[in-house]
Amino acid sequence: TRRSQFGWVAVNFKTICSEAKSSGSCAGCSSWSPWGKCTSDCGGGNQTRTRNCGNTHGEEDGCQCKEIDMEDCNTYSCPVNGQWGNWSSFSACSATDPHTCGTKIRTRACTNPAPSKGGKTCEGRDVETVGCSGGKKIPLKVAGHCQETKGNDTNPGQEALPGCFPQPEDCLEACQENTDATGCEYNTVNKGCYIHTAHITAVKDNKGTICWLFIVNELSGSCTNNTSPIAGNFTSEACLKSCQEKDDAKGCQYNIGKNECSYFTCPMSEADSNEKVTCWTFNKGLFDADQGTNCTMMRTPSARSAPRTSSARTVTRTSFAGKMLKTSSSRKITGTSSDKESTIE
Numbered sequence: 001t002r003r004s005q006f007g008w009v010a011v012n013f014k015t016i017c018s019e020a021k022s023s024g025s026c027a028g029c030s031s032w033s034p035w036g037k038c039t040s041d042c043g044g045g046n047q048t049r050t051r052n053c054g055n056t057h058g059e060e061d062g063c064q065c066k067e068i069d070m071e072d073c074n075t076y077s078c079p080v081n082g083q084w085g086n087w088s089s090f091s092a093c094s095a096t097d098p099h100t101c102g103t104k105i106r107t108r109a110c111t112n113p114a115p116s117k118g119g120k121t122c123e124g125r126d127v128e129t130v131g132c133s134g135g136k137k138i139p140l141k142v143a144g145h146c147q148e149t150k151g152n153d154t155n156p157g158q159e160a161l162p163g164c165f166p167q168p169e170d171c172l173e174a175c176q177e178n179t180d181a182t183g184c185e186y187n188t189v190n191k192g193c194y195i196h197t198a199h200i201t202a203v204k205d206n207k208g209t210i211c212w213l214f215i216v217n218e219l220s221g222s223c224t225n226n227t228s229p230i231a232g233n234f235t236s237e238a239c240l241k242s243c244q245e246k247d248d249a250k251g252c253q254y255n256i257g258k259n260e261c262s263y264f265t266c267p268m269s270e271a272d273s274n275e276k277v278t279c280w281t282f283n284k285g286l287f288d289a290d291q292g293t294n295c296t297m298m299r300t301p302s303a304r305s306a307p308r309t310s311s312a313r314t315v316t317r318t319s320f321a322g323k324m325l326k327t328s329s330s331r332k333i334t335g336t337s338s339d340k341e342s343t344i345e
Contacts, residue, residue, distance in 0.1 A: 082115035089236035098135025138213035150202035157198025221271030227262035266295035
């Protein structure tokens with residue numbers, strides 16, 4: 001007995017007898033009941049069984065009879081059903097000429113998580129194909145003032161756009177809506193936005209302005225294996241933006257399945273047939289004479305290229321934002337089979 005605030009009370013301090021005990025007072029207990037339902041279908045649970053020992057408390061053995069028994073059950077791993085990961089960015093449009101129809105794809109993987117332990121795989125498609133229009137105006141961003149004639153700040157083809165442009169992106173979007181635009185300029189001081197409809201041949205260094213030249217080509221496929229990776233997990237838009245921040249970049253590649261971004265420092269003009277890679281060629285040679293170093297004939301194996309003739313003067317036409325690039329013999333451009341000089345008609 002023990003005294004409490006309510007007076008003296010009886011407390012039984014006898015230990016629980018082992019279930020293996022078969023003699024003494026516990027021998028009078030009933031048989032164990034069947035095991036109850038496991039608390040979990042997998043991954044580990046427990047189940048119990050009971051018996052009734054009535055008033056038999058094993059006084060002579062100094063212990064109480066065990067009336068509840070518990071054990072582990074269903075300890076095997078649970079099956080894991082697969083779940084879809086996020087959709088990738090879209091690939092480049094298969095059509096490159098302006099206002100022509102093509103297709104582009106995006107993919108997803110059943111890895112979030114992947115099915116395991118007998119779990120179900122994901123339902124639905126892992127590839128989505130949608131229609132697209134070729135000839136998208138893709139800008140090359142350069143810090144400075146756009147010049148239609150190198151060394152001349154007067155631009156007859158430049159026109160101020162009316163409206164409010166608090167951010168550079170607002171100006172760029174307005175310019176891209178104009179089908180005749182060849183470039184765009186933004187003044188970061190007075191927030192002025194200017195559209196160019198004549199060809200831009202140079203960019204004058206000026207920290208107060210941004211010049212976008214619509215000369216970037218988007219190709220479906222890999223342009224080269226000689227690239228430098230950029231650390232991070234990218235969307236296609238973020239990849240292109242990061243590449244343009246590299247001063248020596250002549251183009252950019254994006255793996256839409258792995259979200260990997262890289263850039264290359266030698267001009268390229270062709271891509272292979274890998275539709276899970278997007279390549280952007282910056283075509284800086286159209287306004288910058290620097291064509292990179294050690295860039296002699298670096299072509300992608302099995303690359304697609306425009307048809308060539310065997311004449312001394314070869315003309316290859318490639319679309320640049322709705323305009324046509326005419327090449328004539330004079331200066332070497334990597335990725336072609338003859339010495340050429342690039343001018344825009």
